[in-house]
Amino acid sequence: MLEITGLSAGYEGNDVIQDASFRVDSGEAVMIIGSNGAGKTTLFRSVVGLLAPSLGAVRYEGTDITGVPAQRIVRRGISFVPAERRLFPRMTVRENLALGAYPGRPDPKTMELVMDLFPRLAERQRQRAGTMSGGEQQMLAVGRALMADPSLIVLDEPTTGLAPKLAADAYEALGALRDRGLTVLVAEQQVPLAMALCDRGYVLDNGRISTQGTSAELANDPDVRRAYLGIT
């Protein structure tokens, strides 16, 4: 479904990501794990069209989408939820969600799905996004991404700034989405949560993909255990 080959990307000529290749198949949940500053955000930004890669290719459902700007990529079925969420703070929850379906009108069925998934949002439809708590804003960011009715949802550290309980809730919602057939690609530092959700994963280390495998394989990898699971 999504295939990244030999991707290099960065800012002002300095490639943060070097020669990264990975793939996500339809219906899978795939994680990119790595420590702070490993380049997860840069990698995702160049996949979803917020940053033009300097080398390499991004293919989606057989089509080359390298360098296609973000506003067009979302219409092809890839929704991105950045770590900073990028909500519209002075607009209401409902307005944020409605814009997720831009340029169309929000589909009532999708809206219902989002409200079922996040009952908090249903209660707070008229509240301004900027006045909500971090956990609620994360729900809204995911909800807004779902309104575009994507086939693939890409999330950059969805647990950023969330208390452990809320982080677990966020992953529970992602599990529910995967069970509905949505393909999930997630970058995460909180590796145990991501491992419980994902089938496979890649380890991003200093801008390069160093290891890959199924979640079980990664959980047994000595380097991964030491660096990301706190087990020696």
Next chain:
Amino acid sequence: MIANILDGIIFGIQLGLWAAGLTLIYGLGGVLNLAHGQIAVISAMVLAFAMDAGLPALPASGLALLVGGLVGLFLDLTILRPVYRLQGEARVLLSLLLTLGFAFIVDGFLNWRYPGRALSLFIGGGAIDILGVPMRRGSLLASAITLVAFAALFSFFRFTTLGRAVRSVIEDEEGARLVGIDPARIMRLILVLSGVLAALVAVTRSMVVSVDVQAGFGITVLALIVTVVGGLGSVSGALLAGIILGIVNVIAADVIGTFMSLVVLLLAAAVTILIRPAGLLGVEE
């Protein structure tokens, strides 16, 4: 006193309209359009010549609005292109320089070809009493048209998908791109809208006083002051600041003298920036 305040409100509603187009462009893309007043003057001249050629006032005004929108589109397609490639402060500065250059060219050309040419739309009929103060029909009609324009603007931003898309780009450009909104297309739309609003300034202003070929920079300067006080990117802030400054202006002119009123307005703007850097209804970054 009541007469002063009424005059101030009427002038202030106008000021708000002058600033509305300017504040939208700035809020949307960090572009400062110093040719805003010249768009109004171009539209005023189109209207004047169209009426000279025998076109009735209403279709001639429609033509002026169309031309204003086209000038906005022209700016977007030509001199603003290099501006869009820059970010942040450099973008503001280049837009300021290039639109100022365009404004000088327009001013120079119009002063050379049509020196002293002015537009005034005469609205007949006697004065109407409001709170015991006789008001000219032209002023009242201009205010009514302007208020309708503001109502239309507010409804557009609040109730239409496209209007919400414009707001979303002002609030978070990257977030807007992530839901599929192309900021460049929204910017083009707003430049056209801003041109139409500048043309509407010419139409309504000429119902009150004559708008001559040299009026451009005066309009731009006042619009800038109102924009700063109201908050960059806020149309409701422009209307509020316009009304407040309109009242301040009329009272200052009455108490100190017309020659000082612009200084008083600048002082009011400076004080606003000191107390609230983001303006009355602007949002702190």
